[in-house]
Amino acid sequence: MPKSKAIKKSRPRERFSYDPKKVLARLEQLGREILEAVREGRNPYFDIPTRGLNNVYFDEKRKVIRMGDKLSRRYFLNVAHTRKFMQTLLISAYVKRLVSEGKHASLREAYYANKHTIPGTKENTFEDQRESDPIIEDLERMLGVLREEMHLTADRRGYIYGDIVIRDGEDEFNTSKLGMGGWAVPGTVEHLHFIEVNVDYALVVETAAMADRLIEEKFPKKENALIIATQGQASRGVRRLIHRLHYEEGLPIIVFTDGDPYGWYIYSTIKQGSINLAYLSEKLATPEARFVGMTMDDIERYSLKNVTEKLKGVPPNKKGGPTGDYKRIMEEMNYPWFQNKEWQRQLQMAIKMGVRIEQQALANKSLEFVARRYLPEKINSGDLLP
């Protein structure tokens, strides 16, 4: 049973939804539409939602960054488009093969698998991975399916530790029984089944060192929590895992990062999604995540003033400012999802104090301090930021 009423599991709102047939059907439909256009003598095209900031907005109701409805048309009979048109089809066909054969490929593999010289020219289908990666992103937006659903995996990063049982293909395991290192989150988490979830909440930790500290202090067992180490900015796999745990298993998500603009940004991507991947926010973002620390109040409350570090750059009230960390904070203050009293106060304080505080600064008290006192105290009392 949860030790506090502050942390409550919610009811599942999404179900395991991965179905390879859906992706295949979408690809085949795409192919048929193109072929139909050509048969009728029309110039075939793809409608691709526009990338970039001007096609991104914050959905106030659902509290996620979402993609607008601006489309760009990619025509076959257009000198500027035709190469990308060809590349889009090439990748589509490749994905179809991957999915129907049940194989996965990395982005780099996808690039090499489709790179070849076009007969009769000195031109390659792809000259660089920087050419194939955007095509894959385009396909995601166009079809509304995740790259992972198309069996294209990104670099993996991050691991979890806690009392949950996962089935991954033929393997079934408890992530708290795999040793201190936990279980590394793969690039694709679509196909994972959560067999048993015996934790009350998931604690997302920015640094691996802090996650390791908590595991060593047996925090997951004592607090009945799942540790998710993002190791910096959360990878897509980790973000998708967080999303699924929250929506499919009703697990509350609590984020624990450094008290600096970078840490807050990590929180913001987990919560609202990112501008780059705005089209995936609905699958990656977890707007109900909450933030435990580090906060500016912690410095006072736990008298950590002597372990703070100065913010880099010029403060906004000085000549030439704001730059560096200050500028970053000013930007975050303008984010729609930070438009609440609590966050505005935190960010104002940071600028005023001109300092940042790392997670591991808590070790100044003692190694056990974070696991025994800081986290349990804050989480159980519900002292969390929205």
Place this chain on the structure above:
Amino acid sequence: MAKSSKELFKEFKIQSVSEFFRRNAAMLGYTGKIRSLTTVVHEAVTNSLDACEEAGIPPYVRVEIEELGRQHYKVIIEDNGPGIPEKFITHVFGKMLAGTKAHRNIQSRGQQGLGISGAVMFAQITSGKATRVITSTGGDIIEAWVKIDVEKNEGKILRKQKKPNPTGWRGTRVELEVKGVRYVRSKQGVFWYLKLSAIANPHAHIELIEPDGKLITFPRSSDDVPKPPVEMKPHPRGVLTDDIYRMARKTRKNTVKRFLISEFSRISDRKIDELVKYMAAIRLIKTEEDRNVQEQLYERLMKGEVDKVLKSFRGYRKVIKQVGKIMEKPPGKLDWHEAEEIVEAFRYMKFLAPPTHGLRPIGEENIEKGLTGILKPEFVTAVTRAPKVYRGGIPFQVEVGLAYGGELSSGFEILRYANRVPLLFDAGSCVTTTAARSIDWKRYKVDDIERAPLTLMINVISVHVPYTSTGKQSIANEEEILNEIRLAIMDAARRLQTYLSGKHRKLHQVKRRRTFEKYLPEIARSLSVLTGEREEVIESHFRRLVEERFSETEAEADA
């Protein structure tokens, strides 16, 4: 100014004709082994083309060079002209300067030398052989061996025979045997000469059989035979003392005054009165001792203040009377000094511009046909400028043809002509070269002129082409002529520019089309994977789409 060939001939009459010939070889075109052969061919071909033109027959000229030994050739020229009546054979081939055009004020091809008789002479002094002439005006065929009697300056028929002419052949065949010449396929040789002639005479069919037996044909590309040029009365500004002196001896008029009025253009009764005043004024100015005063008087004369100049001298009326007497003399009594005075006075007088009706340009259409027929370029254009006048009185006209691309090899080529006659020597000093080089070709989309597949043909037409030297192979740098050539070239170059930009556009279209087509196999394969349709079927659909798109845009571009 070089003396005319006749003048020279007179001076050397005491010596043998062959001596005269040798001494004036340069002027007559018989210097160098290659050039001599070209001149022989030139004289014969010119005669053939002129004869055909005068008779309104589309010329068919066949040149055959047979190698008989070291630097020893037989040159055969055959045409389909009107043929030569029997009694004129000695006249045409034998008599030096007998040519029908010598010293006529007419735009003629035959400004080169002594005409065909010179070639006969050349054959005679190099090989010692007589020239064989076979000709028919449609009746019997006459075969004659002609030599020149150097003592009498007359043609001599050594042997002659008549043959029946059952096929009704008409034309002339000349066979000359020459030594000390060489056949080379260079830009000064017979091949190049005939090629250039063919371009300037698209109405002619010209064939060449080279010493190794190779037949080269320059086919006819135009059907209209140009009208022969008409004789024009000389304009006072364009005449030389020699012309007046010589013409005065030939005229049938009774007085110098009537002679000048009738034999020159733009001279009237009133102009004669003016002439007398000017001549008197010049005589008086020459008596003035102070150089500066003399200068000033000449300047005033140039401004037309002839009456004031005269009045500044005492007893000027007497001088006018003396000069007036010259005008009443029989022309035969006009002496060289008086002729000189007349020419000098002409230089200060004002005359209407000369008539230009006698000039016969090739014509833009025919130049284009000639260039197309011989060079097979992908683009051709021609510009014939309106007649102009240089040195204040000599009418001339400039034509330019421009051929680009196609079968032309890369390299800028200038084909020079004077009165349709190819100029093969002294290109460097020629006004046509200067003009062509002065053009900024980059402005006309020709980036590298030295490597461009570009041929420029320039024809300068005049009753009196100003050559730089006796060789008559390069045209002098007269400002008016230079400007006209430049304007003509720029006009033609502008059309080339338009063409080239269109070509760039088309190239661009081809490139664009290729951009789409090259991806078709990739697209077809991918779509085949996605849809299960056969690759070939998909590719053909796409190919049709590209096809349709480009037929549309090409139609637009052409419109």
